[in-house]
Amino acid sequence: MTIEKAMRTPNAQFELRHLEQLQPSFLEQVTTGTSEDDVYYVTLSDDTIIENPNGGDDTVCSNVSYTLPNHVKNLVLTGTANIFGAGNNSNNILIGNEGRNRLNSGRGDDIVYGGGGDDVINGGEGNDFLFGETGNDILNGEAGNDVLEGGEGDDTYLFSAKSEQDTIIDNQGHNSIRFHTDLSLNDLTVEIQNNETGGKDWLIAVKNSNAVLTIKNQYTQNGTTPAVSHFIIGTQKLDVNNFAKYFDISLTEHTESGQTIDGNDDNDYLIGTSGDDIIDGKAGADIMEGGDGNDTYYVDNVKDVVIEQAGGGEDTVFSSISHTAATHVENVTLTGSANIFAAGNNSNNILTGNEGRNRLNSGRGDDTVYGMGGNDNLNGGEGNDYLDGGNGNDVINGDTGDDILVGGNGKDILKGGAGNDTYIYGDNDTIIDNQGINTLKFSDGLNNAKLNLKTIHNDDGSQSWEITSEQGSALIQNQIGADGSISIDRFQFNDQTYTAAQFQQAFQTLKAETIKFAGTDGDDTLHGNAADNEIDGGNDGHDTLYGHDGDDILREHSETYYGNEPASDDKLYGGNGNDKLYAHVGADLLDGGAGNDYLEGGEHNDTYIFGKGYGHDTIFDFNFGFDSEASLHRLNANVVKFSGGITLDDLEITVEKGYDKTSIANMPDSNKFVSNPLLDGDTWHIRIKGTDDVLTIKNQSGIYGAISEFQFDGNTSYSTGELINHFKLPIPHMIGNTNVVQYTGQPVEELNRDVYNNFNHTIHADSDNSDLDLSRYTSVVEYRGNRSDETITLGRGINIVDTASGNDTITDPGADNTVIMFGRNSGNDTFNPYGGSNTQVLFKEGITLKDLQLKTGDDWVLTIKDTGDTLTIHDIANNNVDSFVFGNGKSYTADEINKALITENTQNNGIL
Structure with missing residues (x-):
């Protein structure tokens, strides 16, 4: 019986499962085989099997340690126990179980499979094939020309001057070669050969002997991770870079993109490459030198040393202990949740805390500091720093320089120190600063109508200000000093800046809402109030604008296209009052709300909302002529959506020829488009029966007019042509697309x-x-x-x-x-x-x-x-x-x- 038959035939599998259920025998068994391919089941190491020469291809299945007797070729260890197996002088096949096995194959040309577990496999004499399979295995070919394949896990290969011609095949895990103690680096030579797959084979030869160890695909084609990453010789453990350096081997083509270099529990000296390396010394007092590139280090020992040179890239240390950035290391990130500290250097550092209570001192450069979780203490030192407390009750000191201070969540104390500092309005912050010209910046989209200013008169004659809103609060201690000095000189809303006097006057006259609203190129949410607001969403960004009460003007200026799609889709809500809503490029939503509103959606597919109580709204929009050069994505498909349960039968329509163009704010310029905008439509008046609500649509027609679709509640919609048919309007129109x-x-x-x-x-x-x-x-x-x-x-x-x-x-x-x-x-x-x-x-x-x-x-x-x-x-x-x-x-x-x-x-x- 072959080993394949022993392991894979249904009967054999049944018999192996049966073996797992057998109880160990306490009596030594003596069994004599036949001339056929026999299978023996062993549960006691002293069991005796007698086979004659040429007595078939026999197999022993054992759940105990066992050595094959003469003339038996195959051994299969079963179960999960940590046991050993040994061959004989034949060409054996040995298969380990799921435990930790020691497998010695003997003198023949053998094949050994380690199975699961961390196995030790010795080939003995002969030309053997050793397979570690899963686990962190040790493979020793010993005498003969052997092929060693560790498989999954971090495997170790043994080699000596008596090993002859061995070959390692292993591109999984972090693998090592341990040379016999009778060898030194001076006894070795290394040759690199290109193989048939485009990879690099390393041939390590022992001088004055026939022993050669070939590492197949030490580097695969375009690969950066070596098959063998560590070389142990005597008391030295060299990573691949140090080993290559000793033998004057260039790894440039493999290291330009960097490597992952791991140490062990010893005190390692790890050297990186010219690429972006990841170096982790593990336990022990390690020296880690990254070289060029943006390197990443992992520190877990107070005696770990990181070495970087000037111009050596932007480097980062991840540390689970307190750590001060070495010279030329830019960034430190604390890991875990311990209460530890981090310190920067003279570079422009980025310091990031962990979930514990951290002290973060950034040093002399223009630094960025994030407290993250915990009640942290952040110190900017010299330079113009950005300090963000994150979660927790933090104390943030800008020290010298023009700093930006962000409290984040929690009750934070912000002290800008010397310089012109900027504070970002947040949640439960206390600001202390009497130096420089300082600014309090409110976040975009703040609802000014919900902003309140409380003046607190202190015993020393100074005044503190408490500013509250829906987004949080800020207490400015001694905003106005007893001598008239000002703590925060400027208050910034979007792009508008107000002096302290202007800010205070706005509240004293109950007109804080007169502060104008302006967005950015990002995604803004801006709210008006009861006054007549002018709200500008800025360029691009997905903006949402609310006019609320008053006669408001809402504007969007998005003009950018990415491929065929516009950069932004905006939402404009007029609220109460007679509002004017102007969108530009994008699939925008315009809702005038109550009042007589004017709406222009601009280019692309816009949606207009109208319903009972909306008053008399007017829409102007346009479509493009469909011609042989038309780009279909540029055809506008604008929609009117009726709200509040309105149906088609609630409407009546009248049509006037032409429309008044004098009130159009953004008349399309035909020179801007490949397909001409169609601007010769009529005026449609759509009245809601029994109300004074009228929707007037300018430039409407039956074919590619201002509005292409009319939607109602319940997912009901009608095209313009269907609406014309329903109301029997004698107007040219489309039915469907053909x-x-x-x-x-x-x-x-x-x-x-x-x-x-x-x-x-x-x-x-x-x-x-x-x-x-x-x-x-x-x-x-x-x-x-x-x-x-x-x-x-x-x-x-x-x-x-x-x-x-x-x-x-x-x-x-x-x-x-x-x-x-x-x-x-x-x-x-x-x-x-x-x-x-x-x-x-x-x-x-x-x-x-x-x-x-x-x-x-x-x-x-x-x-x-x-x-x-x-x-x-x-x-x-x-x-x-x-x-x-x-x-x-x-x-x-x-x-x-x-x-x-x-x-x-x-x-x-x-x-x-």
Whole structure:
């Protein structure tokens, strides 16, 4: 039996599971094998197996330590116990279990699998294959040409002058080579060879011997992590960089992007590369030298030393103990939750605390300090520093320099010290500062209407100010000194700055709301108040503007596109009052609220809100003409959304030709667009029945007008064309994306352009038309006439013509399909079919053969009996009509109609 059969056949698996349930035998067993492939189950190390030479491929499965007897080839250890297994002089296969095994394969050419656990595998004599599999394994090929593959885990390979030709294959974990104690670095040579995969093999040879250890793919192609990262020789443990340095090996091509370099529990000396290295000495007093690149160090011992040179990149230390940044190290981050400190140096440092109580001293540079969690003490030292307390009740000292102080969450004490300092308004802060020209900056979107100023008169004649709002509070101690000196000189709201006197006066006159509102290029939320506010959201950003009470002006200026999409979508809420809302680029939402409001959405897909109680609102917007160069993403699809349960039946619509353009604030410039903006619409007045609420839409039309869709509660929506149909408005419009409805009395120049030729057209006659030319149309055209006498020239596509009453002349210059409808009250019509195909006369409902008379000749004249209605078909011989169809669906050729209806052939009496 092969080892594969022993491990993988169903019967063998059943037997192995059975073995796990066996109780150890207390009596020594003696078993004699057969000439077949035998499988033995051993539960006692002293069990004896007797096999004869050539007695088959035999396997022992054992849950105890066991050495194979002569002539038995395979050993499988089962269970999870920490046991050993040994081979013999044959070519053995040994397989470990899930425990920690010691596996000695013996003298043959053996294959050994460690299985789970941290195993020790010795190949002995012969050319062996040793596989550590999972766990941190030790592999020793010993004599012979061996292949060693550690697998998962941090594996160690043993090598000596007697090892002969060994090969390591392992690109998993942090692996080591331990050289025999009889070797030194001077006994070794290292050669690098390119392999077939593009990687680098390292060949480590022992001088004056045949022993060579090959590390396959020590570096894979473009790889930066070595297969073997540490080399242990004598009392020295060298990382790959020091080992390479000793043998004058350049690692530049592998280290430009940096390496991860780990020490052990000893005192390590770790050297980085020219790239961005991650160096962790682990336990022990380690020396870590990163070299060039932006290096990261992990410190956990007070005796750890970090070495960096000037110009050596921007480096960071993560420390679980108190730590002072070494010279040329820029950043320190404390980890864990212990109450420890960090200190900077003369560089521009970034210090970051942990979740404990930290003392963070930033030093002389222009530093950034984050307290994070805990009640921290932050000290800026010299330089212009940014100090942020984070969570907890912090004490923040700016010291010298122009500093920015942020208390964060908690009850914080902020002391700017010397210099012109800026305080960020926060939650429960106390500000102490009587030096320099200082500023208190309020966050964007602060609701000024909810801002309050309380003056506290102190015993020494000074005044403290307490400023409260929805966002927090700030107590400025001795804001006005007894000598008239000022602590905080300037108060900043967005881009507007006010002196202390202006700020105080605004509250004394109850007009704090007169402070103007201006946003940034970021995502702003700005609130107005009861006054007449002017609120500017700034450029770009996803802004939300609230006018609240008063007659407000809300503006957005976004103009940036990223690819096909605008940079920002803004929301503008007018609130009460007669407001003006101006958006620009973006899919914006505009809600005027109560009052008579004016709204302009600008470019892209905007949504307007309207409902009961909104007053008389006016919208101006636009769309783009659809032409062969149009970019569909630039076609505006603006929406009016009715709120409050309004339905279509609650509305009535009137239309005025044209619109007043004098009040348009942002009329589109056609020179800015590839496709021209359409600006020739009409004025629609949409009234909510039973109220005084009216929505006026300027530049509205049935095709690509200001508004494309009307939405109602319950996910109900109607296109402009559907709205026109519902209210029976005689306005050209679209039905879906392929059907155009026209009226001959309306201007149709825009619709007659070539780009619309492939659309389906329904044309209604709503006035007297003496001449109608449809020859430019190449798609489906359905014409519905009126009582006037019309002359119609058809197009080259599919034509369906119902001229209604009147004496009409229809000319078909050669259409693909033509249907001429004829019936009672159609008048005296004439049809000139010149070479078309699939031409059809369709008799209207109620007409049968018995109702018709036919006069033949060069022209045919069909007459409806007892009426004056006639249809004359010119030159019937050369331009035959293909079929005559009746309302019941029956169709006849011209010959069949002629046979039934000619006056000379009365015997048919109208029956075929």
